[in-house]
Amino acid sequence: MKRTFLLAAVMVAVVCAGTSASAQRKTKKSQLVLDGTVVNVNPLARTSPVEEKLKAKNTPGIEYAPTKTVYLYPKGQRVDQGIVENGVTVTQGPLVSNGLKGAEVAGGWGFVSNVTDSARIDIFIPEKPNGQMVIACPGGGYSGISTWNEGTYAAKWLNDRGIACAVLKYRLPNGHRQIPLQDVQNAFRYCRHHSEDWGIKQIGVMGFSAGGHLASTAETMYVDSTTRPDFAVLIYPVIIMDENATHKGSVDNLLGSEASWTSREDKTFDNWYKGLYEYDGL
Incomplete structure (x- = not known):
């Protein structure tokens, strides 16, 4: 049965490591973290x-x-091709570019920005999968991605409980609102394609802050049964785009500034008028 949960608390960050079950067994040492969980650090x-x-x-x-780690667009944003395996098209191509240039930027405390061709999913499979998987969407105001606090730490917490996790490092929209949604839908396509290999029966979506907005978008704007989440977990989500209730930077990063929609510069009349109409409807 489809279940949607709205959580009002932050998941506890968990400390652990390991590239594989065998590596963990060979190098593990115990460590107690804040919630009393004993984990193994590699x-x-x-x-x-x-x-x-x-x-x-x-x-x-x-x-x-x-x-x-799986890159969603192996040929980059400017080639309309997704992931093809053994002659089978697994995911869709990027369709449009977010317009950002240059390499991905590493900031403080696990925060990355300027995600473009490097959009990817980091897949974490537990030693004893329980049949559930979560596609995690970290937040960051749609200007960056908090890959540690709302990505890797969450994956470890889930893995400890037998839940597989795919942390989505989505393309930042830069005013192209459809881009993050396309990336999370491609993450679902890839994970559904490999679900039997991983022993997965249910795949849901989870998001924090702006990633919670992306998760809610995935939950409501799916295109078919493959991209439809089996459940959703929204953690302190940005749930509306009303500037009176939401950080303006998140709004502008996702939708583009008001001027980018309503300005007459370099536009024909019909394009300008269409922009006015669409902006009013957002």
């Missing part, structure tokens, strides 16, 4: 270059590497 966990840059700025509260 000091030999390996991470991608971007994650290494993050760790150079701050020491993470976790060393927990994903089972695998």
Whole structure:
């Protein structure tokens, strides 16, 4: 049965590591974290270059590497092709670019920005899967992604309870509101395609803050049974785009500033008028 939960609390950050079950067994040591959970820390966990840059700025509260990382658009945003495996089209292409240029930027405390061609899912499969999986959407005001607090830590918490997790590092919209939704839907397509391989029967979506807005969008704007979440968990979500109730930066980052919609500059009359009409309807 489909269930939607609105949670008003922050998930407790959990500390652990391990690239695989065997690696954990060989190098594990016990550590007690804030909620009383005993976890195993693997000091030999390996991470991608971007994650290494993050760790150079701050020491993470976790060393927990994903089972695998999958790039959603292997050929980049300018080629309309998604993931193809053994001749089978698994995901859709990017359709449009978010217009951002340059490399992904590593900030403090696990915060990344300028996510473009590097959109990806970090997949964490527990040692004993219970049949459930969560696609996690970290927040960041649609200007960046909080990959530690609302990504890796959440994945470890879920894995400890037998729940698989795919942390989505989605393209930042830069005023293109359909882009994050397309990325989370492609994450569902990929995970559904491999669900039998991983022993997964249910796949839901979870999001924090702006990621909670993305999760609610995925929950209500699915296009078919593949992209429809089996359940949703919204954690302190941005749930409306009314500027009186929501951080204006999140609104502008997702929808574009009002001027980008209503300005007459470099527009024909019909394009300008259409922008006015669409902005009023947002």
